[in-house]
Amino acid sequence: MTAQSASRLRSFSDRSPVSRSYRRFLGRASLTLFAVVLLSAYLLPLLYMITTALQQPEQRTTAGAPIYPAAPVTGVYQGETYPIYQVPIDGAIRDLMLVVKGRESSTFVDPADPTGTLIEWTGRWRTLDQAWTFSPDTANFTTAWSQLNFPRLLFNTAAIAVLSTLAAVVSSALVAYGFARFRFPGKNMLFVVLIATIILPFQATLIPTYIIFVKLGWNGTWLPLIVPHLFANAFNVFLLRQYFMSIPRELDEAAMIDGAGPFRILRSVILPGAVPALTAVTLFHFFFSWNDFFVPLLYLSGKPDLQTLPIGIQQYNALYVSEPTLIQAAALMTMIVPVIVFFLAQRSFMRAVVITGVEK
Amino acid sequence: MTRQDMTTQARSQLSVRSGPVRRRRWFQTPSGREAAWGVVFISPWLIGLVLFVAGPLIASFVLSFTDFNLVHPEAVQFVGLDNYARMASDPNVIKSLLVTLRFAIVSIPLTMVASLGFAVLVNSPKLFARNVFRVLFYMPIQIPLVASTLVWIGFLNTKTGWLDMILRFVGLPGPDWINSETWIYPALALIGLWGVGNFMLINLAGLQSVPTELYEAARIDGAGPGTMFRRITIPIMSPILLYNLVICLITTFQYFTQAYVLTNGRGDPNNATLFINLDLFREAFQFNHLGYGAAIAWLLFVIVLGLTLVLFAFARKWVYYGGSET
Numbered sequence: 301m302t303a304q305s306a307s308r309l310r311s312f313s314d315r316s317p318v319s320r321s322y323r324r325f326l327g328r329a330s331l332t333l334f335a336v337v338l339l340s341a342y343l344l345p346l347l348y349m350i351t352t353a354l355q356q357p358e359q360r361t362t363a364g365a366p367i368y369p370a371a372p373v374t375g376v377y378q379g380e381t382y383p384i385y386q387v388p389i390d391g392a393i394r395d396l397m398l399v400v401k402g403r404e405s406s407t408f409v410d411p412a413d414p415t416g417t418l419i420e421w422t423g424r425w426r427t428l429d430q431a432w433t434f435s436p437d438t439a440n441f442t443t444a445w446s447q448l449n450f451p452r453l454l455f456n457t458a459a460i461a462v463l464s465t466l467a468a469v470v471s472s473a474l475v476a477y478g479f480a481r482f483r484f485p486g487k488n489m490l491f492v493v494l495i496a497t498i499i500l501p502f503q504a505t506l507i508p509t510y511i512i513f514v515k516l517g518w519n520g521t522w523l524p525l526i527v528p529h530l531f532a533n534a535f536n537v538f539l540l541r542q543y544f545m546s547i548p549r550e551l552d553e554a555a556m557i558d559g560a561g562p563f564r565i566l567r568s569v570i571l572p573g574a575v576p577a578l579t580a581v582t583l584f585h586f587f588f589s590w591n592d593f594f595v596p597l598l599y600l601s602g603k604p605d606l607q608t609l610p611i612g613i614q615q616y617n618a619l620y621v622s623e624p625t626l627i628q629a630a631a632l633m634t635m636i637v638p639v640i641v642f643f644l645a646q647r648s649f650m651r652a653v654v655i656t657g658v659e660k
Numbered sequence: 661m662t663r664q665d666m667t668t669q670a671r672s673q674l675s676v677r678s679g680p681v682r683r684r685r686w687f688q689t690p691s692g693r694e695a696a697w698g699v700v701f702i703s704p705w706l707i708g709l710v711l712f713v714a715g716p717l718i719a720s721f722v723l724s725f726t727d728f729n730l731v732h733p734e735a736v737q738f739v740g741l742d743n744y745a746r747m748a749s750d751p752n753v754i755k756s757l758l759v760t761l762r763f764a765i766v767s768i769p770l771t772m773v774a775s776l777g778f779a780v781l782v783n784s785p786k787l788f789a790r791n792v793f794r795v796l797f798y799m800p801i802q803i804p805l806v807a808s809t810l811v812w813i814g815f816l817n818t819k820t821g822w823l824d825m826i827l828r829f830v831g832l833p834g835p836d837w838i839n840s841e842t843w844i845y846p847a848l849a850l851i852g853l854w855g856v857g858n859f860m861l862i863n864l865a866g867l868q869s870v871p872t873e874l875y876e877a878a879r880i881d882g883a884g885p886g887t888m889f890r891r892i893t894i895p896i897m898s899p900i901l902l903y904n905l906v907i908c909l910i911t912t913f914q915y916f917t918q919a920y921v922l923t924n925g926r927g928d929p930n931n932a933t934l935f936i937n938l939d940l941f942r943e944a945f946q947f948n949h950l951g952y953g954a955a956i957a958w959l960l961f962v963i964v965l966g967l968t969l970v971l972f973a974f975a976r977k978w979v980y981y982g983g984s985e986t
Contacts, residue, residue: 327786328786328787328788329788331784331786331787332787332788332789335781335782335787335793338781339793339796339797342797342800342853343796343800344815344822345808345811345812345814345815345822345854346800346811348811348814348815348821348822349811349814349815352814360820367822367825471704471705474701474702474704475701475702475704475705477701478697478698478699478700478701478702479698479702481698482694482695482697482698482701483691483694483695483698484694484695484696484698484699485695487698490702490706493709494705497709497713499906499910499964499968500713500717500961501910501913501914501957501960501961501964502914503914503937503940503957503960503961504716504717504720504957504958504960504961505712505713505716505717505720506716506720506944506957507716507720507723507944507950507953507954507957508715508716508719508720508723508954509712509716510944510945510950511719511728511730511950512716514730528708528712530704530708531704531705531707531708531709531711531712532704532705532708534705537705562697562701587802590804591804591805591806593805593806593916593917593920593921594916594917594941597920598945609804609806610804610805610806610807611806613806613807613810614806614920614921614924617810617921617924618924624814624817624820627810627814628810628811628814630807630810631807631808631810631811632807634804634806634807635803635804635807635808638802638803638804639799639802639803642799642802643795643799646795646798650794650795650798650861653857653858653861653862654861654862654864654865
């Protein structure tokens with residue numbers, strides 16, 4: 301570093317352009333550092349989940365065990381496996397195999413030199429710390445996979461999500477098209493009613509709907525999770541209608557002159573022009589269905605073979621509440637699909653959140 | 661000929677193609693046909709409105725005056741206002757309202773402040789890799805609620821959870837978040853922090869819509885960043901903040917999944933997580949008191965509606981609608 305640039309670094313109050321841009325960089329860097337720290341704290345529970353899911357259950361009940369996934373280090377002496385402890389000898393800590401456990405003194409062997417001399421150490425071996433090595437363990441995942449009947453639950457969740465998303469997107473697109481492109485008596489009033497149903501708490505209609513589904517014999521089937529979505533959802537309709545209205549009417553009219561009917565116009569003009577909005581609605585509904593808890597709990601909690609993942613892991617947690625390693629592994633397995641889908645589609649997804657929130 | 665005339669002509673050609681000239685009925689006129697198509701397209705929603713909204717809404721109102729249950733549906737009797745009278749003295753209903761209120765007092769301010777704070781941070785032009793931060797601060801809301809609640813239950817465990825380990829490390833006593841009647845509300849509010857993503861994005865869009873000329877004018881007048889935030893950002897953002905507040909309030913009164921997962925639906929500790937929605941679930945679907953459940957649902961509905969109206973009434977005082985003044 302030259303003397304000149306060093307003096308520039310020293311005097312931040314200097315008005316020269318280098319120091320100003322350097323100061324700006326420092327400001328940006330410290331703000332970004334602050335954001336990194338805040339984000340790390342915000343997402344720390346995720347690290348806890350991953351760490352715990354990779355631990356062996358024994359590690360959590362052993363005093364002095366490290367926080368990261370680890371296994372006790374062992375060594376072999378004369379064909380037998382012995383644990384390794386951290387032994388203070390002559391002011392230094394040495395990792396030694398505990399061969400003979402004694403009350404007031406014990407015998408150790410250096411694992412690097414298993415044929416060498418026995419080391420006698422005076423003191424209580426129980427006060428020593430075991431030596432640990434980083435060792436992620438995937439057994440929790442395989443255990444939770446089979447105990448949860450994970451492939452079954454995954455299939456159920458995905459199948460319900462796909463079917464109900466299909467129902468919701470098709471019906472909402474039809475309704476949004478009706479509101480966006482046709483004049484009919486009472487349209488504005490109906491649209492206000494549509495918006496009002498967004499803020500109607502679902503409990504207000506819950507009990508009669510439940511009674512009807514039970515009377516139809518649909519309790520314990522997927523139908524209550526899919527059929528209501530055939531009738532369009534106010535939120536989706538609103539989003540799609542906003543988008544459909546931004547497609548120029550001239551395109552419809554050109555198609556109409558070519559002899560296209562309303563369905564044909566929807567299929568070949570409106571839908572191709574509204575792919576971003578359709579993607580967003582599809583994603584919204586897919587996530588909604590994948591994550592839904594109340595409705596599957598109500599209709600499927602007694603049917604292990606038809607359940608979705610959220611219900612499955614909730615019941616699993618109730619059974620294995622004392623085994624956090626299994627629970628965290630199950631939680632990780634449940635979130636992996638939605639999180640990956642989100643990262644792949646985050647751009648159009650986040651844009652749609654903004655459209656629905658701001659243009660209400 | 662204008663484009664409008666051409667289309668009308670095109671439409672009428674479509675409508676008369678089917679036959680010789682005769683007295684047209686309403687659906688044979690261009691506007692009649694258009695209206696008919698419109699109704700055809702919105703019919704899925706119209707049918708759903710009758711079957712799944714209006715019908716059940718009326719039915720649940722009627723049910724709330726009965727003692728209906730699914731085991732003996734034939735023995736249903738009108739009980740007048742009994743269900744509502746019972747609610748007024750039902751310790752669980754009273755408790756659940758208090759629980760919801762306590763949670764709302766901690767959770768709503770935290771959610772509003774955190775979502776605005778995150779939005780301001782990820783909106784700052786000084787931040788490197790803004791988009792990465794936006795995506796990552798938003799991401800937790802995509803985690804299934806059951807899974808994220810299980811993660812937080814472990815994270816907040818007083819013995820093996822990391823939060824209390826960190827607190828003890830810096831010399832603070834780590835509270836028993838989950839099993840304490842007092843600490844459970846801050847704990848649930850912390851869990852709720854993973855649900856601020858949508859509010860954050862909406863706030864972000866709001867921040868971006870503030871005209872930069874206003875900031876420039878204020879800077880010339882010598883205003884600091886704090887003053888500009890209070891006097892410009894907040895007033896311009898106020899309709900968006902009101903929208904977020906209303907949605908946040910509605911979701912708080914529908915709080916269910918986290919409370920259910922936390923205690924397997926028991927409402928522990930000592931009914932401190934017996935949220936009104938959980939009480940409704942238990943009365944209606946576990947104890948089979950569907951009539952009484954309908955009454956609780958209507959209570960919930962009326963409270964949410966009332967609070968929303970109160971918020972909108974107060975909004976006149978603090979919400980700034982730019983459009984109405986120009």
